[in-house]
Amino acid sequence: MKKMKSSAGNVRNTNNDLMHEILVKIFLCLNVVDVAVASLVCKSWNKASREPSLWNKIDLSTLGSYCFRKPLNKIEAYRHSSLKMTQFLKHVLDLSNGSTTCLIFNFYVYLTNEQFILVAQGTPKLKRVVLPETGDFSRGVVETVMSLWSCLESITITSGVSGYYTLLAIGKYCNNITEMKFSQGCYFEEKHAVAMAKHTPKLKILSIRTVATSVKALFCVLRFLEHLEKVNICHSLIMDTAYPGTVFVDIRELRRRFPASSVEKLLYCERGSCLRCINGRDTTPSRQPDGPYEDIWGEDEITSLAHLPQPS
Template structure:
């Protein structure tokens, strides 16, 4: 009789766990952490692997506990930065190594501590979206990339401009097939992409300034490159000391037809940037529309 009761209890607990996980899947990361402190059963449910495929830190802006302002370089002071490190340690402990995607908070200043805390505990990472600002050391990027050898996709911001960052990618991450740049794309970036991500298939240089020669270099050199998103980008070159801008029609004249066909442009006004431009909610200004484009998954949204 006692044995039968125990079986019933186990079955009921299993059902409760299953229901909790189905509810928790709708929570953002801050609420999930709060739920983990309620009781042992809730804590167990918050550790379900299916809750941790994507770690989206952008939602911290809307959490009462964090209250991160939507301003560039937020949480740069030591106390706030340490708080973020502790939070990252806790969530990666809950995730048990199941995180495949990390989207950093757009506004929070990134440090070596943040990057390495995540890198040590996310061995299965496939996609990384960097924040807008931060300061990462050479040794920090080397260590992180060594841990993320299975990385396939990155969104690169202006903090990743130094060449030795790309050297680390070339050394430890041979599976990179998708890159998105949210900063200018000049000759130096093009050379780094060609030299250190030779297997690249998709490149997004949407809504940035693109040097024509840099664009030609990647199109000429990367044999596996299938698409390049240049929607709303300014294509320029410097000729005889003067800047020249190129329209799509000009580009057609400069590029081989097979290369031109690889370019994606916005012709219908329905791309993410156009949609965000129509969202003029003052609470999200000045960086909200930029954040929307930055955080989008280029793998599926590349062709709008």
């Protein structure tokens, strides 16, 4: 009798294990919000939703407007932060239990200083982060967040944070940065390049695509970061600050000024070959579409720095 009971118990356990495994496989196909909702259904679903393999990567970038209402403009985005967002982040961080190594924010999410710290506290093993596009984080908060992300290896800096303060904080707390990207909307200036030479000496990959930068900043990066292997400058506006006014420099000019070993490290667009470059230099308001901005944010010619599917 005892044996029968034990055998029935074993079958039940096997069934439970099988159910758990199937649930985890299904949850792996869902987005973060769906898994968070599924975790509230019952005990067994909640247990499955806590499986660490579901939380290696938290990708909020693919969520549609049903999750984050698209703001009409950037100013409206600033009003988006809410109690609901804090509750959502707390719940997701509780499920992930600190196992996340890659975190990608949504383009439209607006985080407060408190929410930014909350996220950093819940992701102590983070190696790669794509910061939110909108935000207004104080210098102290950027420093606190970076102190909590000491394992960080790859970061995408957006116009939502001060690139310069972030670099200073990285210099203090994150000694393993090998990949960095400044996304569209940022200016990559000489002071950033100098700070990088000091604070991210192990940097191998840099993307400053679709940003405004200068010959001096580029020179500084190529000259002083000795481990640098690739610099993506596709679609960027490279200004020559040696001249009064704005003079754009193209790859032919960079070839003339930089040593061949430096030019070899550059990923660039040939003059006139790219519609994005042509439109980017056209300042007519009607040629400045808002639409593709979100896509541009997720693209990169360097695969490890892209986080949206690449156009074929």
